[in-house]
Every structure is written in structure tokens, then in C-alpha cells.
Amino acid sequence: MFKREIRLSGSGGQGIILAAVILADAAVQAGFFAVQTQSYGPEARGGASKAEVILSDQPIDYPKVSSPDIFLALSAEAYAKYCHDLKHNGIIVLEESLSTPDCSAGATRFPVLATARKTGKEITANMVLLGILSFLLKNFLPKVRLEEAINERVPAGTAEVNLLAFNYGYALSHELKMQ
């Protein structure tokens, strides 16, 4: 049975949920069972926010992630709040500029925000995360399904810059030999 649990986290407003929706959309189009959920506070901006995706070749009972295979964090607050139940040997990807406590020892530090800024728009950080995820899941989920889902789901007129950020994320993951 194939099953991957993925958690993305950051601050409210960073597009964490959209990234998770796009990942789940691509997975469904690739023929997987996928469930996407989120957890956020009442505020519209700020506060820790998480979005989760489960991909499987079997129907998914419990829709929330129990212990993530992949955990990505864009903010220290989100990292601290959502890092407690990681899978042993799970992959942790942390925004490079964060100062986080010791439990992040096994994490990959990744310049997500700096990479997003290369597109001219830091708001594309969520697409950089998707690029990383695309690389990590490349043996199961064709990159093109994610690109199609990005085209489908991002606001009108922004597909180009979002795809650019996505491809930057993918290419840098390749360079860093992430696994």
C-alpha cells in the first residue's frame, strides 16, 4: 500500500492552504485517493496555519495527518506548533532564515523565501514549497500534473510567476540532492 502524509505550515496569508489544495488536485488527477484538510485560527492574516494532504492508492479513512512523512515549515511559530508528531526518518524542510530549537537537527534548511523573491514576488513562497514537494514525490506524482493544477487553481493572470517559483523550488531541490 502506498501512502504519504504531508504537512505544510506557515503564517496565515502565506498561501499554505492553496499549495495543499494544488497538491491534492494533482494527486487526484494522477489517479490517487487524496484528502486535503487545514487548521487555522479565526484571524485572516498571521497566526500559525497548517494544511495537510494525504495521498494513497487506497481509500482514506481518517482525513487528518497522524504522523507526517514530509513536514514543511515557513515560520518558527508554525514549526513549534506542528512539529510534535513527525514520523521517524520523516523529511523536514525548514525555511532557512528561521531560528528554531534543537529538535530541527535533522531538517533540511531551504531558502524558500529567498527563492521566491527571485521571481519578484515573495508571495510565491507557497509555489516554491510545491516545487520541493514535486521533487520529493517525483517517483509517484508526475510534475506535469502539478503544473496543470497550478494553472487551474492560481488567481487569473498569475500562472506564469507561480510556475516560475514552482520550477525554482524543483530545481534547487535537485541541486541540494534532497531526499
Next chain:
Amino acid sequence: MTKRKKLMQGNEACVSGALYAGLNFFAGYPITPSTEIAETLAKRLPAIGGNFIQMEDEISSIAACIGASLAGAKAMTATSGPGFSLMQENIGYAIMTEIPCVVVNVQRLGPSTGGPTAPAQGDVMQARWGTHGDHEMVVLTPAGVEEVFTLTVEAFNISEALRTPVILLMDEVIAHMREGASVPERGELLVVARKEPKEPPAEYLPFKPQEDLVPVPAALGTGYRYHVTGLYHDETGFPTGNPEKIDGLIRRLKHKIILNKDKFSFFEEHLTDDAELVLISYGASARAARAAVNQARAEGIKAGLLRLITLWPFPSTAISRICANASAVITAEMNLGQIYAEVCRVLDSTQRSLSVTHVDGTLIQPQKIFAAIKEAAK
């Protein structure tokens, strides 16, 4: 080849199901976690010639739906706990005047403002008894995105067939989560159209029951004139002080639902055939319960799940039949035991009945339910 699924949110599936069922009027006051229903309908309804109105509050929202429905529209409103509280009086009005409408309550943690983005199932009894007076309620609760679609269609069908408001009781998890869902083609699901009177206006009695105990009130504006009131009334629609007629009306409003309830008493069984421990759950909690049951089976414990889809009228017959041979019955829900108490009323008094409750603003975890199964299996 199976039909390609589409990633859809629970709230979006509710909208698509409502449109499939013929929704052409929505009045609402957006509130988390139901907001996407209003948001999506604001785009989709005008595009097909329907009406979307954002009202000043929830009292006027359901009032507008009742008015639209009385004029022949298929009407729906959507809200969450605080708004559902405000709608209670008019839900009673729709019951008394036999005006179909669908009320979606996406439950969040209460009481009061509680937790707008926190899942809960605390409105189970409110859905049943929120409005005053003796009455029956039809309440359906989905556990997945695809089921949100089909149950929304069912909600409209029941509402039209029985001429009574129907509550679609969702929870934050099911409403906000996205999963692959296949959308039925036109014609794949039954869509019930509202009955129209056959007799000419001069001989017409708007509240005269047919064989199924349901009357055929005409859509206003079609040439039939009659009185509509929340007071007890006779078959003409005018108030009556005749005790016999009053008694007949109140009993008929209840019995028309009881008489027809087998047509919409939905539930799902998972591994219950040989189950020594039967879990009872519903909505998002049932997803955790199913995972817990599978884990128990993997460890050799004979557990099964009875997932309730129709919460009200309470599926007593199904529960007592399915639980008949169980050594223990465990009810798992995101409240302090609202359905558990009902289950206890149904079971043999010698049977063990246990309750797993959860009200911390998170989705109940399979481990918590599994622990209760293990304890009961000792």
C-alpha cells in the same frame, strides 16, 4: 473505466448537489465554517437565472427562503451554530406551514461564538429540538465530500416530498476538507419535483392531506389563493379553535414523517456482521471510528462500525437489530454524548453502552476510539 474524480471541498459539493436538485433561491448570512456555500452560490446562482441574496441576519435569511419556497422556488440557506440558533423559530414556522426548504448547519464548536474554525458535533440535539412544540425533524449528516453532494440532493427530495424543512448537518471537517468526488450526471440521481394541485381553485383545500399524509399547497401566484399561518389551522389554512382539528394537525405533522421514514433512514455498516463490539458514529467522527475499527481488526478484535447518516428520525430499529449480538456498543462523537444517550434508550438495558466524547476543538483521533475499543474488549 471509472469516471475521473474531481477534487472538491465539502461546501462546494453541497452547492453542486443543491444546484443538481434544482435550487434556484438562496438567502443567507455568511458564517464560518459555512461561508464557501454562500460564496460559491453568489457566483453560480445568478449565472443560471436563480436568486442569491445576502440578508442582514439569519432570521431574515430563513424567512426569505420560506417566502421564496411558498412562491414555488427550491430554497436553501446555510449557517453555523450561532446563526442556526437564530433560525429556530422560523424552522418551526416552516414545519407548521408545510413549506419545503433545506437548512445547512455546518457545526463548529459552541456554545456561543465558540470556535469558528473548530470542528464539533454539538448541534445534534439542537437540530432535533431547537424549535418549540411537538414536531419531527429530518436531519442528515454526511461523512465525505461525495456524500455531501448526494445527501444534499436527498435533503431537497425529502423536503419536497414531505413538505417539511430538512436539516443537512455537516461539521467543519467535512465542510472544509477536499477530496476526490465524482459528480453524478443529470438523470443519475432522482430529483423530486414539487406536486401541484389537480383540482380547480374553487374546490381547493391547501392543507388537505393526501394518502401519504402530505397536503399539496399550491405555489403562490398560480391562481390558488389561501391563508398561510403559524397558528394551528384547518384544511383551508385559516386558524381554527376546534380541539379535534388542532389535535389532528399536530399529530399529522408528526405522522407524515414517521409514516415515510423508512424511505430515508440511511446508515452504513462496516464489518458489523460478526462484530462483538459495535461502534456507532457519524460525520467526521465516523472517519476516525472506521480507522479505529480497522486497527482493532488488525489486532484480532472483532469490532464493526455502524455509521449513522440519518440522525433524525432516530434509526432505532436499525440500531437494535445491528447491535443485538454485541457485547458492547461504543458511541463516538464530537460532543458530550448526545447520540450516546439515544443509543442507550434503544439498547437492551442489560447491554453495555459506552461513550467516547470529544470537545477540544480538534477532530477526534482514531487512537482515542481505539483505546476505548481495547478497554471494552478486555
